[in-house]
Amino acid sequence: MNGETLSLEVTDVLEAVGLGGQDEAVYDALVRRTQATISELAQECRLPVPAIRRALRSLVELGLATRSAGRPLRYVVIAPDSGLEALLREREARLRDVRLHIRTLMEMYRAGTRFAHPGELVEVVSGRDEVNERWVQVQRNTRTQVRGFDRPPYAAPQGHAEPNPVELDLLKRGVKYRVIYDRSVLELPGWLEDVMTGIRHGEQARIGADLPMKLAISDDRLALIPLLRPGADALTASYLIHPSPLLDALIALFEALWTRSVPVPLDVPGVVEEPSRDEALLLSLLASGATDKAAGRALGWSERTVQRHITRLMRRLGVQTRFQIAMEATRRGWI
Template structure:
C-alpha cells in the first residue's frame, strides 16, 4: 500500500526516475502490473514501493480508482509542479494565517503584561520605599512606564543623551510630548554632545524646545543616557533596549550631582547658523585630549558621538596643524603645548 502523502516531497533518486520512465511509456501503473514492473526495471518490491511513494508525493503520478483497484497515471513535471504549488501554497497560506493570529495574540498578551509594569513598580515602591531599583527588559516596557512617569511629572525633567544625532522618528515622537510638558510649566534641562549642533534635524528639534522654554546645553562628552524626573526617579540604560528604574535616594542624589556638575561646565545650545562653529575648537581640543590618553580612533569617535570618518578627518587636520606624523605624536605635542587642558575631561568619569 502507498503511505499517506508527507509534508515534504522525497528526493527524486535513480530508482524513482527509472519507475517514472516506465510509467510514462505505459501511461499508468496498476496493482496487477507491479510484478511486471519489478522485472522490467530491476527494482525489488521494497524499492518499487519506495519509488512509487516518492512519485506520489512529488505529484508526478496521481492515483485513480479503476473499479475497486488502484492505478497510478503519469503526470508531466509541469503539471506536477502546478499541483504542488497550488496544494502546498494553500497549506502555507493557512499556516501563515494561523501564525499571524498567534503573533497578534502574543503581542496583545505582551502589551497587557507591559501595562501592568507601572502597577508592579508603584506597589513595590510602597512596600519597599528604599529598595527601589528595578530592571525593565525591553524598549516597549521602558516606553510604557516612561510615558506614565513623564505625564505625571510635576516640576522638572533632566535629560542627558549621548550621540551626535538622534533618529528623526524619535525626535518627531518626542516633540509633542516635550512641548506639552513645557506648556504645563515643567522645567526641562537637556545635556547633549557638541556634535548634535552639526545635525540639522537635532538642531531644529532643539530650537523648538528652546523657544518653548527648555534649556539645552552641550559638552564634548556626556553621561551616555539618563532621565531624572522630579528629582525622585531616574532611568538609565540596562542591556539592549532595557533600563534600570532608580528611586533609591542616595543613588538619585549621586546622579543629580553628576548632572549638575556637567551642566555647570556645559555651553548653552546656540540655534543659529554659527551653532556648530562655536564648539568646533572645543571639539578638536577634546580629540587631542583623548589622543593624549592613548585612545584609538574608533574609541575617540564613539566617546564624542561622531562618525569614524569624521573623527579621522579632524585628526588629520590636527596632525597637519601640529606638524606631526602620527596620532601618538599629536597627543604628545599637544600636551607639551598645553593644548590638552580641559576642565571637563579632567572630571569626566
C-alpha cells in the first residue's frame, strides 16, 4: 500500500467523523511522522501556523493525538487502530441513541400530522408506472407485515395467475403477508396455484365475502387503495393514506374482516402432500402426548430437528398450534 492510498483512506475516515480538510491534512502528516512540532507540520502541510494550531486542538480533543512535555512542544499521534476505533465506537453509540429515539420522534410526528395538515393525509398517485413503482416501494419499506384485500377486477390480462415476486422475496426475509381474497376469485383460472405458491412461502390467506375494495396496508404506517374501474386494462391511480384516523379505520376494518374470513382450504387434491413415514410416526407420537425430546429419541432426531418438522407440518396444514396439527391430521386420516 503506497502513501497516496493510505492518505485517501485516512481522509475518508476523518470525513466520516466530521473533520475538515485542513484537519485531515495535519492528521495525515502526523500519522506519517508519528510526532512533530507545529512548525514541522506547517512546513509539510503548507498551512499557516494558526490553521495548524486549530487542527491539532481538534485532534487532541478527539483523542487522536497528545501533547508531549518539554520544549519544543511536540504533538504525538495516537496509534490509529486505538484512536480511530475509540472515536468510531463513540459515533456508533450516538447513532444507536438516535435510532432508539426515532420511535419517539415518529409518534410525535404522527400526532402532529393527524390534524395539522389534513390535505396531506391522502395522496393521489397518478400514472401507471408511478402507481406500480409506489406499490413496490410500499412493500419494500415494510418492516413487519403487509395486510391486504384482494379482489377483481385485475389490470393484468392474465388476471391473478402470477405470484407477486416482491412478496415472495419479503416472505423469505421474515415479513408477514396476511391477505383476504374476495370469494369471487375462486372462479378465476390459475388463482389457486398462485395463492398456493404464496402460502408455501408463508403467506397467511383467507377468503371473505364482498370485500369493499382492493387494499394494502404496510405496517401501521401507510395504506394503498388502487383505483381500477370494471373493464379497465391498467391501474392509473391510487390513494396513498398516511398516518391518520382514516388509516386507523382501514386497519380496524381489515382486522374485523380477518376474524370473519375463513382460511384458504388446503385440502385440495395434489396441494398438500401425504406425510412421509417418519412424519406419520411423529404425528402419532405427538398425538400420544410425547415431548419433543421423547419423540426425537424415538426417531433418532435432535429436538431441533423435531421442532423443524413440526413447523413444516404447521405450514403445510395451515394451522398454528400442535393441537391443531393433531386435529387436522386425524381429519385427513393420517393418524
